[in-house]
Amino acid sequence: MVTINDKVKCCGCSACANICHKNAIRMVQDAEGFMYPKADASLCNNCGLCEKVCPVTNKEAHKTQDLKKAYLIQHRKKDVLAESTSGGAFTAIAEYVISQGGVVFGAAFDSQFKVIHTSAHTSTELAKFRNSKYVQSDLGDTFCQVKSLLSKGTMVCYSGTPCQIQGLRKYLMKDYENLILVDVVCRAVPSPGVWEKYYQYENSKGHIKDIRFRDKKLGYQYSTMAIKTQNGKIRREGIESHPWLRMFFSGMIIRPSCSACRFRDPHRISDITIWDCFNVYQLDKRMNEQLGVTRALVHTEKGQDVLGKICDRIHVHEIAYEDAVKGVKEMRESPAMHPDRRKFFADLNTMTFDCLLQKYYPNTLKVRVKKTARLALNYLGLDVIVKHWLKKRK
Numbered sequence: 114m115v116t117i118n119d120k121v122k123c124c125g126c127s128a129c130a131n132i133c134h135k136n137a138i139r140m141v142q143d144a145e146g147f148m149y150p151k152a153d154a155s156l157c158n159n160c161g162l163c164e165k166v167c168p169v170t171n172k173e174a175h176k177t178q179d180l181k182k183a184y185l186i187q188h189r190k191k192d193v194l195a196e197s198t199s200g201g202a203f204t205a206i207a208e209y210v211i212s213q214g215g216v217v218f219g220a221a222f223d224s225q226f227k228v229i230h231t232s233a234h235t236s237t238e239l240a241k242f243r244n245s246k247y248v249q250s251d252l253g254d255t256f257c258q259v260k261s262l263l264s265k266g267t268m269v270c271y272s273g274t275p276c277q278i279q280g281l282r283k284y285l286m287k288d289y290e291n292l293i294l295v296d297v298v299c300r301a302v303p304s305p306g307v308w309e310k311y312y313q314y315e316n317s318k319g320h321i322k323d324i325r326f327r328d329k330k331l332g333y334q335y336s337t338m339a340i341k342t343q344n345g346k347i348r349r350e351g352i353e354s355h356p357w358l359r360m361f362f363s364g365m366i367i368r369p370s371c372s373a374c375r376f377r378d379p380h381r382i383s384d385i386t387i388w389d390c391f392n393v394y395q396l397d398k399r400m401n402e403q404l405g406v407t408r409a410l411v412h413t414e415k416g417q418d419v420l421g422k423i424c425d426r427i428h429v430h431e432i433a434y435e436d437a438v439k440g441v442k443e444m445r446e447s448p449a450m451h452p453d454r455r456k457f458f459a460d461l462n463t464m465t466f467d468c469l470l471q472k473y474y475p476n477t478l479k480v481r482v483k484k485t486a487r488l489a490l491n492y493l494g495l496d497v498i499v500k501h502w503l504k505k506r507k
């Protein structure tokens with residue numbers, strides 16, 4: 114029976130809960146707001162399936178025949194590009210699947226801005242998947258839905274973080290010709306419980322209409338988090354000053370398993386891996402870097418076939434595999450958890466969010482100076498030049 118003694122060893126993929134024929138396992142939020150499996154011993158018949166499908170303890174080996182193909186991708190439609198995190202490669206793949214009568218799964222907001230995995234059956238519905246949501250998504254029973262669709266012969270595309278894709282693959286227990294797996298390169302996932310509290314805090318200041326974790330209004334190189342309220346106001350700030358981005362990127366609210374992620378590897382079990390490309394100027398000068406570009410690795414023949422089918426929807430340039438993965442830290446190193454994490458989570462349950470932010474992420478003079486400097490450089494059109502220069506020096 115599944116028992117979590119060490120939280121670093123559970124990525125919350127829910128494969129165990131989905132596989133249990135006795136419905137003995139539920140995913141339950143812990144005090145830090147992350148989902149973990151909780152088994153009811155009275156319903157368990159000790160079949161051992163839950164342990165067998167765990168991707169952390171039984172990691173699926175990556176494909177031995179990895180094609181090692183790498184591409185830079187940009188969707189041809191400007192509106193798709195504007196809404197996507199990078200180059201909109203995911204939308205192009207998903208549009209192809211829909212055109213084949215298939216079903217696409219990805220992460221979207223529900224009506225309360227909770228991040229959940231859900232399905233799309235039409236191209237219009239795909240908009241909800243665009244843009245990375247920096248919160249761990251609730252997978253619900255999507256693995257069961259996928260299995261049911263696959264066994265009926267429906268084409269399915271499932272996208273998610275590497276641990277979610279591993280979880281699905283373990284749950285399915287075999288390869289399906291009609292399944293396309295797309296994973297993102299993932300730094301870490303923040304707590305859904307903290308997100309709920311943060312959302313309530315922001316919503317109390319002004320009713321929230323829309324949230325973008327990666328807004329491109331100030332350009333791709335200076336992507337900001339944007340929160341739009343019902344009265345039309347938009348709060349748009351970068352990593353140097355936005356409270357959510359500061360909490361995330363400092364390692365304060367990341368899932369413990371992300372700090373020892375077992376799936377940080379350029380070789381994947383997915384068909385296609387997608388991620389950001391901030392150094393497109395070094396890889397291919399033909400692409401407009403301010404609109405955003407997706408870097409993609411194609412691991413399988415199936416992935417290569419899909420890429421061939423979406424060529425009319427995208428601008429695509431092949432690059433050397435070694436260049437694509439060179440220096441990509443998120444593929445190799447796990448971020449550390451913040452040293453004040455314990456204190457932060459203890460305070461989370463006793464303090465108002467406002468006080469919590471003032472204590473751990475105050476809007477100091479240094480923060481305000483950094484923000485003003487970035488905005489000024491962006492306004493003068495110099496931020497990209499400065500970023501390139503800093504990167505070169507590094």
Ligand SMILES: Cc1cc2nc3c(=O)[nH]c(=O)nc-3n(C[C@H](O)[C@H](O)[C@H](O)COP(=O)(O)OP(=O)(O)OC[C@H]3O[C@@H](n4cnc5c(N)ncnc54)[C@H](O)[C@@H]3O)c2cc1C
Pocket residue numbers: 196197198199200201202203204218219220221228242243244245246247248249250272273274297298299300301302387388389390407408443
């Ligand atoms: C939590 C997270 C962390 C990431 N960290 C990095 C990083 O450190 N470095 C890097 O280069 N890229 C990272 N990415 C990937 C990157 O942000 C883009 O997803 C990628 O560039 C593809 O962009 P796109 O324009 O092609 O797709 P988009 O149109 O942006 O599509 C987004 C895709 O991501 C999926 N997705 C969105 N939110 C979630 C979520 N919470 N959980 C699971 N799947 C989700 C959607 O279902 C969709 O498939 C991360 C993504 C996420 C979700």
